[in-house]
Amino acid sequence: MENYSKIIEQIYSDVKNMDDIGTVASYIPELAFVDANNFGVHLSTIKNQQIGFGNVYKKFSIQSISKILTLTLAYKLKGEKLWDRVDVEPSGNPFNSLLQLESDQGKPRNPFINAGAIVICDILISHLKNPKEDFLNFYKEVSNSQNLKYSEKVAQSEKKTGFRNIALCNFIKSFGNIKNDVNDVLDFYFYTCSIEMSCKELSNTFLFLANDNFTTTKNTPVLTISQAKRINAIMLTCGFYDESGEFAFRVGLPGKSGVGGGIIAVHPNKYCIAVWSPKLNKKGNSFKGMLFLEKFTSKTASSIF
Ligand code: DON
Numbered sequence: 001m002e003n004y005s006k007i008i009e010q011i012y013s014d015v016k017n018m019d020d021i022g023t024v025a026s027y028i029p030e031l032a033f034v035d036a037n038n039f040g041v042h043l044s045t046i047k048n049q050q051i052g053f054g055n056v057y058k059k060f061s062i063q064s065i066s067k068i069l070t071l072t073l074a075y076k077l078k079g080e081k082l083w084d085r086v087d088v089e090p091s092g093n094p095f096n097s098l099l100q101l102e103s104d105q106g107k108p109r110n111p112f113i114n115a116g117a118i119v120i121c122d123i124l125i126s127h128l129k130n131p132k133e134d135f136l137n138f139y140k141e142v143s144n145s146q147n148l149k150y151s152e153k154v155a156q157s158e159k160k161t162g163f164r165n166i167a168l169c170n171f172i173k174s175f176g177n178i179k180n181d182v183n184d185v186l187d188f189y190f191y192t193c194s195i196e197m198s199c200k201e202l203s204n205t206f207l208f209l210a211n212d213n214f215t216t217t218k219n220t221p222v223l224t225i226s227q228a229k230r231i232n233a234i235m236l237t238c239g240f241y242d243e244s245g246e247f248a249f250r251v252g253l254p255g256k257s258g259v260g261g262g263i264i265a266v267h268p269n270k271y272c273i274a275v276w277s278p279k280l281n282k283k284g285n286s287f288k289g290m291l292f293l294e295k296f297t298s299k300t301a302s303s304i305f
Pocket of ligand 1: 062065095158284285
């Protein structure tokens with residue numbers, strides 16, 4: 001069933017007209033300024049279909065969606081040794097929790113919770129000459145877009161109020177699993193979260209996780225088959241924190257959310273879809289984004305199960 005356009009248009013209008021019980025993230029003060037009525041959906045398929053509805057070209061703060069590409073770059077640089085520093089188990093806890101680190105001796109459960117992404121940023125700092133510049137260049141290459149930047153405002157806003165991340169980084173350092181200066185690691189982490197992209201850019205960027213050879217649209221290889229399998233698997237089991245089971249249950253695709261209200265989901269061998277609606281449910285995932293994707297995979301019978 002591949003008449004995606006009609007289906008997306010219908011679900012988009014149904015979900016747009018529904019009540020939104022979520023709230024916009026405000027613990028990063030700058031994020032609270034977004035217009036909560038934004039709603040966009042963009043689908044990119046491996047057969048080169050491009051279908052979008054609503055605010056598809058408007059850039060927004062991708063936040064934790066960037067954790068996919070920090071992981072991708074660290075995995076390319078460090079290979080299987082990466083898993084000595086971060087585990088691959090769902091945490092069943094909120095994205096910014098400190099709880100399990102004590103019993104796990106500073107080894108984060110997975111690379112998509114904040115603790116894990118902070119360790120990944122530490123690894124990148126150890127490998128990259130100019131971490132911010134080099135990471136952004138990698139991002140531009142994967143997305144085939146030169147038009148990408150960090151948001152100074154969002155990064156600085158998070159830096160001023162990022163008390164939990166500051167605590168996480170110091171706590172992990174006390175176990176020896178952060179090798180660089182905590183301020184450098186946190187600064188880099190906040191900047192990676194501040195990247196701004198549109199739904200169209202997101203679905204095209206993460207299409208590399210769906211195509212046969214895991215290449216960019218310009219055929220540049222990004223990951224090996226085995227690496228792509230593993231990243232998709234971690235997205236399926238850990239991409240939505242303590243709501244990962246719920247996302248797999250309702251949507252049935254590997255995916256990743258961000259507190260800016262974006263979600264990307266991947267159907268290997270078929271497509272990547274990006275949704276943006278800023279109001280979040282209690283677990284920090286876009287309320288309408290999840291609803292849209294649930295209806296989309298049900299109606300198109302295109303979950304991986
Ligand atoms: O570290 C934070 O709290 C944010 N920069 C990112 C969190 C996030 O996007 C979690 N996603 N749902």
